[in-house]
Amino acid sequence: MAGGDRLVTRMAVVWCPDWPVVAWGIPLDEPVVVVVGNRVVASSPAARAEGVALGQRRRDAQGRCPDVAVLERDIDREARLFEPVAAALEAITPRVEISGPGLVGFPTRGPSRFFGGDAEMVNRVLADVAPVLAGRGDVRVGVADGIFAAKLAARSTKARLGGAIVVPPGESPSFLAGFPINTLEPLALTDVLGRLGLSTLGAFASMSAADVLGRFGREGQLAHRLARGEDDHPPDLRRPAPDLAVTWMFEPSADRVDRCAFAAKALADELHAMLSSNGLACIRVAIEAETDDGEEHTRLWRHEGALSAAALAERARWQLDGWLGMAARRVESTDDPEADGSGRGIRRLTLIPDEVVPASGRQLGFWGGRAERADDVTRVVGRLQGLMGAEAVSVPEWRGGRGPADQIQLIPAAAVDLGEERVATGAAWITEPWPGQIPAPAPSKVLVDPHEVVLHDEAGRPVMVSGRGELSSAPHSVVSGKQRWLITAWTGPWPADERWWDPLTQRRRARLQVTLDDQSAHLLVIEQQAWFIEATY
Amino acid sequence: MAELALETPVLRRPALSAEIRQRIQPVTLSGQKVLPVPEILQPLFPWSGVQRGTSLGVSGHGSWALAMAILADALGAEGWLAVVGAPNLGLAAAAEFGVRLDRVLVVETPSAAQWPTVVASLLEAVDVVAIAPVGRVGPRDGRRLSARAREQESVLLHLDGARTWPTVVDVNLTTTVDGWEGLGDGHGHLRSRKVTVESTGRRSAARSATVSVLLPGPDGRLAPVVSPAEHHHSTLEIVRI
Numbered sequence: 014m015a016g017g018d019r020l021v022t023r024m025a026v027v028w029c030p031d032w033p034v035v036a037w038g039i040p041l042d043e044p045v046v047v048v049v050g051n052r053v054v055a056s057s058p059a060a061r062a063e064g065v066a067l068g069q070r071r072r073d074a075q076g077r078c079p080d081v082a083v084l085e086r087d088i089d090r091e092a093r094l095f096e097p098v099a100a101a102l103e104a105i106t107p108r109v110e111i112s113g114p115g116l117v118g119f120p121t122r123g124p125s126r127f128f129g130g131d132a133e134m135v136n137r138v139l140a141d142v143a144p145v146l147a148g149r150g151d152v153r154v155g156v157a158d159g160i161f162a163a164k165l166a167a168r169s170t171k172a173r174l175g176g177a178i179v180v181p182p183g184e185s186p187s188f189l190a191g192f193p194i195n196t197l198e199p200l201a202l203t204d205v206l207g208r209l210g211l212s213t214l215g216a217f218a219s220m221s222a223a224d225v226l227g228r229f230g231r232e233g234q235l236a237h238r239l240a241r242g243e244d245d246h247p248p249d250l251r252r253p254a255p256d257l258a259v260t261w262m263f264e265p266s267a268d269r270v271d272r273c274a275f276a277a278k279a280l281a282d283e284l285h286a287m288l289s290s291n292g293l294a295c296i297r298v299a300i301e302a303e304t305d306d307g308e309e310h311t312r313l314w315r316h317e318g319a320l321s322a323a324a325l326a327e328r329a330r331w332q333l334d335g336w337l338g339m340a341a342r343r344v345e346s347t348d349d350p351e352a353d354g355s356g357r358g359i360r361r362l363t364l365i366p367d368e369v370v371p372a373s374g375r376q377l378g379f380w381g382g383r384a385e386r387a388d389d390v391t392r393v394v395g396r397l398q399g400l401m402g403a404e405a406v407s408v409p410e411w412r413g414g415r416g417p418a419d420q421i422q423l424i425p426a427a428a429v430d431l432g433e434e435r436v437a438t439g440a441a442w443i444t445e446p447w448p449g450q451i452p453a454p455a456p457s458k459v460l461v462d463p464h465e466v467v468l469h470d471e472a473g474r475p476v477m478v479s480g481r482g483e484l485s486s487a488p489h490s491v492v493s494g495k496q497r498w499l500i501t502a503w504t505g506p507w508p509a510d511e512r513w514w515d516p517l518t519q520r521r522r523a524r525l526q527v528t529l530d531d532q533s534a535h536l537l538v539i540e541q542q543a544w545f546i547e548a549t550y
Numbered sequence: 551m552a553e554l555a556l557e558t559p560v561l562r563r564p565a566l567s568a569e570i571r572q573r574i575q576p577v578t579l580s581g582q583k584v585l586p587v588p589e590i591l592q593p594l595f596p597w598s599g600v601q602r603g604t605s606l607g608v609s610g611h612g613s614w615a616l617a618m619a620i621l622a623d624a625l626g627a628e629g630w631l632a633v634v635g636a637p638n639l640g641l642a643a644a645a646e647f648g649v650r651l652d653r654v655l656v657v658e659t660p661s662a663a664q665w666p667t668v669v670a671s672l673l674e675a676v677d678v679v680a681i682a683p684v685g686r687v688g689p690r691d692g693r694r695l696s697a698r699a700r701e702q703e704s705v706l707l708h709l710d711g712a713r714t715w716p717t718v719v720d721v722n723l724t725t726t727v728d729g730w731e732g733l734g735d736g737h738g739h740l741r742s743r744k745v746t747v748e749s750t751g752r753r754s755a756a757r758s759a760t761v762s763v764l765l766p767g768p769d770g771r772l773a774p775v776v777s778p779a780e781h782h783h784s785t786l787e788i789v790r791i
Contacts, residue, residue, distance in 0.1 A: 532727035
């Protein structure tokens with residue numbers, strides 16, 4: 014096993030735990046959860062102490078911890094507020110690279126030597142970052158060979174404040190060996206490895222690299238490199254030619270983030286198109302901006318997979334937002350009346366692909382052509398939003414619900430990355446059954462405006478549903494205006510008492526399935542003594 | 551057309567097995583870029599699938615379910631669908647038929663003036679645009695959009711059976727419900743529906759064809775109609791093996 018032929022970059026990782034909570038400016042000793050689409054994605058330690066866990070449903074979290082505050086995730090805000098942390102690290106090293114809001118790394122070779130060792134450098138990092146956070150959040154540092162080990166080291170720290178773990182040079186493999194296999198990604202791979210009896214990274218690392226590559230392909234090879242404490246950089250990493258950078262000049266200079274966002278989108282599209290025409294994908298990008306007064310800012314952003322055009326644009330937007338936010342705060346904090354904010358606008362924006370890999374071969378469509386499908390679609394969505402308004406295009410996601418109209422919710426396409434996998438679009442997203450749900454098949458037509466009808470029994474009396482969920486008599490016909498259909502078969506009622514705990518939004522409904530003499534089948538719903546056709550099969 | 555071409559003397563070669571012919575066909579005949587459809591529906595389509603760049607209409611009770619069953623196969627894992635001006639489309643049902651919801655865009659009903667622009671833009675990026683126009687579509691817009699679909703090799707799916715469309719669509723599928731199964735007099739629930747689908751069309755689809763299917767079948771997807779006798783027969787075969 015020839016593994017040591019590559020030099021592993023020694024990295025430091027600075028991690029701000031619970032950043033989504035910290036970014037909301039809420040003290041960590043209050044119970045808080047941050048949710049995305051009804052699932053908990055972050056929580057404060059106080060909430061975790063009450064039994065709240067990641068991935069829980071909002072309702073379960075509230076059940077565990079009734080006085081928990083629930084906040085929607087605001088990733089733009091997280092990125093903006095993280096910029097001061099990254100800027101503080103710039104005093105230590107120029108090569109700061111952000112993995113995402115809350116997580117930033119840098120190579121330690123230079124700074125470590127300058128400060129006289131890893132431990133001294135870590136102290137310096139803690140001392141520099143703590144004042145930026147001003148006690149609102151926590152900061153942890155991990156130093157190890159390779160960014161993966163460094164990240165795990167940072168995450169393994171226990172101390173409430175100023176925790177740090179320094180893995181001595183060369184000991185990353187033994188440090189990693191004890192971690193469970195599901196520390197790696199993707200889940201599909203670690204699941205198989207776990208079932209093969211490889212329950213720790215150490216066990217996986219002891220496999221031969223050739224066997225792993227043969228059995229699990231590129232994905233397995235990458236995971237194997239990580240488990241062995243080797244650099245996570247793919248072996249075919251290369252530095253791109255400098256002429257691949259793209260630049261946007263602002264005229265006049267931009268001081269608002271929406272103008273920057275527009276430029277970022279255009280640049281990201283251009284860069285992505287250029288890279289993909291060269292068969293490349295970007296895994297680390299440098300974002301460079303020049304302000305009116307000639308100040309230059311650079312920041313690196315990295316991504317485990319390849320950065321899609323949308324992801325590139327998002328990172329550029331976050332970064333510009335962060336810089337503009339810091340400039341605005343500087344102006345506010347000086348008492349100098351001359352500091353009117355001029356000179357803080359952004360004059361130039363440049364995206365430089367810092368590290369690229371051969372594009373992993375998203376298959377061309379069989380009919381020759383639309384490899385960049387998600388990008389095409391995203392572009393058209395952008396055009397339609399410009400034409401019709403931001404909410405005009407939406408994408409479906411599963412939500413649990415009894416009625417056919419509740420099961421799928423449309424969310425604005427602007428809120429998602431169409432190029433990435435979205436869990437809530439699979440029916441498996443809804444894990445628990447909804448009591449009182451109408452059994453499958455689902456109706457193919459769900460009326461946005463239910464159509465009011467009258468239901469008669471054989472004697473021509475209106476059919477109602479009692480408070481105990483029973484029909485007053487067997488339904489015989491459906492009447493709508495002058496039209497009348499005979500009911501050939503029916504079933505129900507399925508009562509649905511929704512939000513009974515809240516007198517304002519409470520809804521009591523009951524549903525019937527009917528087939529009519531014209532062979533159509535419908536779902537009828539009664540609410541407040543009136544029947545409606547809610548859906549048609 | 552293409553099948554005729556194979557018969558001409560110029561192209562006559564030693565007979566190929568059916569399997570090989572099927573495999574090489576799409577590569578050799580560029581005019582025949584076809585999105586796959588479920589096998590039982592293949593007789594309805596002139597090229598055994600939805601030809602890219604053409605239009606398809608569906609009408610009748612249960613025709614939206616038919617459209618979903620077709621879309622599930624036609625789009626596969628990678629194809630994109632945009633739905634314009636059909637807010638009533640039951641996406642849960644679409645997912646049950648196998649349409650991938652992460653490849654679906656739902657676009658609000660555009661104003662009459664914007665409608666052609668919106669549909670034309672979508673035809674550039676997605677494989678199938680499902681539409682149900684509210685008002686009549688002018689002949690110029692109709693021609694323009696058909697041309698755009700042809701040039702972008704995407705499919706225009708008329709959820710309203712092209713009622714409001716100025717020209718005839720390439721393939722029109724009309725459904726007739728023969729009956730539902732599963733629902734009784736106050737008990738059971740809707741399970742499966744027997745539907746007869748008739749296809750009409752122009753050019754290569756001019757001959758009409760009829761197919762009977764379960765839409766949905768007992769497992770929620772498109773299924774062949776199994777008569778009790780056939781069912782019996784197949785059981786016997788299994789026993790013999």
